[in-house]
Amino acid sequence: GENVEQHPSTLSVQEGDSAVIKCTYSDSASNYFPWYKQELGKRPQLIIDIRSNVGEKKDQRIAVTLNKTAKHFSLHITETQPEDSAVYFCAASRRGGNNRLAFGKGNQVVVIP
């Protein structure tokens, strides 16, 4: 089955700096890669996703890049703010494989004011 690795496990950044979280996946048939943000005590919320026919996608301060050859994808947060502090999960799934998500272990991002 799919195996998703996520690095680093924790990340501290100064407010205003950028944060980058990287994930690798093992199944070359995976073609959908969502990122979820989970604030303390709340549900995981989808913040951005990318499909395998696209190399990059951006939404305001958040962007995701995908390298299919190397089988890795990254989340980029620019101009970080305290409200960006949360656990971020990357995931991968294969269309036609019931869309079950394989998750990374999560990354605790702390934005220091």
Next chain:
Amino acid sequence: EAGVTQFPSHSVIEKGQTVTLRCDPISGHDNLYWYRRVMGKEIKFLLHFVKESKQDESGMPNNRFLAERTGGTYSTLKVQPAELEDSGVYFCASSQGGAETQYFGPGTRLLVL
């Protein structure tokens, strides 16, 4: 539109007891997924319903876990008898038919003592 809801939010039981978790998906979502996160590890897939049918239950740990989705609406996940290693956060997610985007509930935190 109401999001995915789960009940209870927390449950503390003793080893050997039975617990039933409930998930109400977003109205109209045919796909319903159960996932589990054991402390410090990744969120792992348990099973997938399409309407009332189990599409994939390959992630269910063992036969102490029983999931149902009668009528294709809400779903229950029963653990009987509970063991210490069943402790964790149980998430439910739903999606529209054929869609990749999954919306998560807040989770049920289960502690087995």
